[in-house]
Amino acid sequence: MVSIEQEPSDSDNSITALLSELNRGNRDVEEYLIPKVYDELRRVAARHMRSERVSNTLQTTALVNEAYLRLVDMPAIPWQNRAHFFAIASRLMRRILVDHARARHAGKRGGFQHQVTLDDAIPAAMQESVDILALHEALNRLTEFDSRQGRLVELHFFGGLSFEEIALVLHISERTAKRDWKMARAWLKNELSKKP
Secondary structure: OOOOOOOOOOOHHHHHHHHHHHHOOOHHHHHHHHHHHHHHHHHHHHHHHOOOOOOOOOOHHHHHHHHHHHHHHOOOOOOOOHHHHHHHHHHHHHHHHHHHHHHHHHHHOOOOOOEEEOOOOOOHHHOOEEEHHHHHHHHHHHHHHOHHHHHHHHHHHHOOOOHHHHHHHHOOOHHHHHHHHHHHHHHHHHHHHOOO
16 A cells, blocks of 8 residues: 555556555545656657647647546556556547547538558658548457457557557567557558548
8 A cells, every 4th residue: 555655666566556546546646646657648648649730729738637637537447557557548548639530520521631640660651641530440440350459559559658568458478469560550551541
């Protein structure tokens, strides 16, 4: 159990311990949790925001704040570790951005095509831009086809988790995570290249 009188260390275990305390209803631990997770949440949000239009009204700080508020208000999540927390955070940020994009599309009725690249690791000449909603729908189809590959893409592309962290979250080997990434990326590129 985390003592509120003593500030926990900066280790991943302290984050997990703080999350466990939060799940038990101890809201006092937030004063220690926020500084430990905020910078990483900003990095995750920045990965999400890199695919957003410059004119997007939702800013990185607002995305972090909304995701954090939703995270700490989620009932009884049995947090496994730091990677699990950031995986859930990334998923929430994706949902927030997709909802935001849908709201913009609803107002414009298909007026713009929001472009993102599938992977920074792909050489620039091979990168293909896709509509953020098309990517979201393709990722949902991938998840229906292979849920682990869908989660892996979400964790790596949107969440910025390393293959080592993904292996931990998904309970697979790092080698399997890398193999699944290659297959999922190829599947998504094929899906996104299809004409509507």
